[in-house]
Amino acid sequence: MAEIHDGKPQKNIAQGAIENAILFLSGINRMAGHQSETISPWEIIIVNWLNPLPYYLYTEDGGKRDKRETEQKEKKKSKKERKLLCKHCEHIISSPEYRINFQGAFDHTFLNPSGQMFQIGCFRKANGCAVLGEVSSEWTWFQGFQWQVALCGQCLKHLGWFYQSETDFPFFGLILDALI
Secondary structure, three states: OOEEEOOEEEOOHHHHHHHHHHHHHHHHHHHOOOOOOOOOHHHHHHHHHHOOOOOEEEOOOOOEEEHHHHHHHHHHHHHHOOOEEEOOOOOEEEOHHHEOOEOOEOEEEEEOOOOOEEEEEEEOOOOOEEEEEEEEOOOOOOOOOEEEEEEEOOOOOEEEEEEEOOOOOOEEEEEHHHEO
């Protein structure tokens, strides 16, 4: 559609490029001896390339959907399916769908005995972690829970802790700064 400036319609760049391409190809056709008023296949290709029309996906039930709409849905879907990776080696550790609230919150901030601060997030699963070491209840951050160290299953970087209890469900407390 032409834009209007100072009361006069102006062509946008794409329209001008399409018309120039058609004129150029028409000139080639005429130089080659073609006097037809019809548009050549090359002109159609150029027009479609410079000014693409909406295209559709046909569903199994015979309906059709705009492909752009489908692509947008796929992007939203892929955000939901986004994986949490080890910041060091990009190994898949967990997924946002495994986030849980524990004791009223997803994330918790704690100090270890040496004064180092950790902000951890609670996850029901972290299949990319390797759990290592003896089970301990010493300095536990969650009363009634014992912990083990959780490492990246690929590069063995410390990613957090695995918590377990005799009365409650187990979960991972992963260091949020160690994930991307």
